[in-house]
Every structure is written in structure tokens, then in C-alpha cells.
Amino acid sequence: MQGNGRGDDTVADDGIDWDDHAGRGLEIVTRLHALLDVDDTPSAGRLVDEVLSRMELADAVSSVLMPFLRHVGARWESGQLSVAQEHWASQLVRNRLAGLWDRVSVTDGPVALVACPPGERHDIAPLAFCVLLAHAGWQARFYGADTPLPDLAAVAARVRPDxxxxxxxxxSAFLARAQEVRRLALDHTVAIAGSGASAQVAAELDAHWLGHDVADGVAEASRLVRRADAARPGAAS
Structure with missing residues (x-):
């Protein structure tokens, strides 16, 4: 099969047990890689669209989109995928997330500023995090890759995010900017996420760790806001 624009619906989604909540994620990721291996990009795109229409958004992101990207990266590093294939897979996920992001409008609720520190160019996972935040009622502002921390601090001083x-x-992307992050944490609640984050790194930065999973990170961010609200003078006991 070649990527001739027609695709093959049988290869794309036939046989997937959509009711198997425990096993469908792995099955879909495996199917996506099979399609990527033969450059059947139309069918892969349709399968991702089917995932987003059939599954809860948080589940789709946590059990399909993010694992797919992690495996793509690992296969590229081992030489199993070309740069072109890796770029296409990343762009597929980015485009779908950007479409979801564009359709969400939240004008009330807690405010989150989300960015990658200088030198960090992997911004798809934080984009997914912002999409999930917005669907959970947050006003999420996404600043993307390689964001200068003084610029982000200036925005935070004006916006006063939660x-x-x-x-x-x-x-290393966090620790290289440790002093700037600690300075930011003096005035704002700062949290870290991504595969470079951990509880240990968070402690070194005077920050909070949101965990490994983007969906769990949304829940943890909400807990941080509740704790901050409860700690304010005059808060109900």
C-alpha cells in the first residue's frame, strides 16, 4: 500500500474494539504505526479523527496521541523512521490539537500561562495540556517553544495568572534556568511538566510537579489553585 491519497479504511480502523477502554489505546497506536510505516497518511489522519470523535478527549490524548508521539520519537532515534515520517506524524497530531484549540473559547475560570523554557522546542505535549485545560474550564494561554523567561515573567506580572x-x-532545560524559575516562583505559583520534569527537579526550582500524564496534570493544576485559594487570608475554613 502506498500513500496515494485514497487510503484504506480496513487497515485504518476495522477491527478496533472501541468499547475496550483498557486495550484500545495500544491497538490504535499500533495501527497508526502500521499506517506510518507504509506512508498511508490519509488513513492515519482519518483514524486520528475517528479517535477524537469516539473517545473522551483526555483519554484520546493520554492513551493515543501522546504515546504515539513518544513511540515515533523512539523509532526515529533508533533509525526505524525517517525524518520525513517523524515530521509528518508530529504535524498530524499538532494540526488536530490546534484545531481543537481554535474551537475552544473560555472567558472565565482560572488562568494558566503555559510555555517551554529557552532551548526547548518540543511543544506538542504542552499544546495538548492547554487544550485539556481549556476543556476543563481554564483560560489557558499557550506561548509555545523556546520562550524567554523574562518575557514570560513580564506577562505574568500583568496578567496575574493562577x-x-x-x-x-x-x-537540563529546567535547571539551566533555575535562577529565573525560582525568581518567577517568588511571585507566582509555578509548575513544571514534561518528560524532563520530576518531583526532584521541581523541588530544586521551588516549583510544583504536575506528573507525567497530561490529563493528570490538569487535575493537579486544579488542586494547586484550590490550595492557593484556601491559603488566602479570609478564606473559609
Whole structure:
């Protein structure tokens, strides 16, 4: 099969047990990789669209989109995928998330500023996090990859967000800016996320760790806001 624009619906989604909540994620990710291997990009795109229409958004992101991207990265590093294939897979997920992002409008609720620190260019996971935040009622503002922290701090001083989230795939991306992050944490609730984040790194930065999973990160961010509200003078006991 070649990527001739027609695709093959049988290869794309036939046989997937959509009611198997425990196993469908792995099955879909496996199917997406099979389609990527033969460059059947039309069918892969249709399968992702089917995932987003049939599954709860948080489940689709946590059990399909993010694992798919992680496996794509691992296969590219091992030489199993070309740069072109890796770029296409990343763009597929990015485009679908951007479409979801564009359709969400939240004008009330807690405010989150989400950005990647300088040197970090992997911004799809934080984009997914913003989409989930918005669907959970947050006013999420996404600043993307390689964001200068002084610029982000200036925005935070004006906006007074409930939380500032920094996301990075490498531990060094956080620690290289430790002083700036600690300075930001003096005035704002700062949280870190991504594969480079951990409880240990968060402690070194005077920040909070949102965990490994983007959907769980939304719940943890909400807990941070509730704790901050409860700690304010005059809050109901």
C-alpha cells in the first residue's frame, strides 16, 4: 500500500474494539504505526479523527496521541523512521490539537500561562495540556517553544495568572534556568511538566510537579489553585 491519497479504511480502523477502554489505546497506536510505516497518511489522519470523535478527549490524548508521539520519537532515534515520517506524524497530531484549540473559547475560570523554557522546542505535549485545560474550564494561554523567561515573567506580572506552567523534555532545560524559575516562583505559583520534569527537579526550582500524564496534570493544576485559594487570608475554613 502506498500513500496515494485514497487510503484504506480496513487497515485504518476495522477491527478496533472501541468499547475496550483498557486495550484500545495500544491497538490504535499500533495501527497508526502500521499506517506510518507504509506512508498511508490519509488513513492515519482519518483514524486520528475517528479517535477524537469516539473517545473522551483526555483519554484520546493520554492513551493515543501522546504515546504515539513518544513511540515515533523512539523509532526515529533508533533509525526505524525517517525524518520525513517523524515530521509528518508530529504535524498530524499538532494540526488536530490546534484545531481543537481554535474551537475552544473560555472567558472565565482560572488562568494558566503555559510555555517551554529557552532551548526547548518540543511543544506538542504542552499544546495538548492547554487544550485539556481549556476543556476543563481554564483560560489557558499557550506561548509555545523556546520562550524567554523574562518575557514570560513580564506577562505574568500583568496578567496575574493562577499558575505558570513550564514544560520541557529534558531536565537540563529546567535547571539551566533555575535562577529565573525560582525568581518567577517568588511571585507566582509555578509548575513544571514534561518528560524532563520530576518531583526532584521541581523541588530544586521551588516549583510544583504536575506528573507525567497530561490529563493528570490538569487535575493537579486544579488542586494547586484550590490550595492557593484556601491559603488566602479570609478564606473559609
Amino acid at each position: 499558575v505558570v506552567v513550564l514544560a520541557a523534555s529534558r531536565r
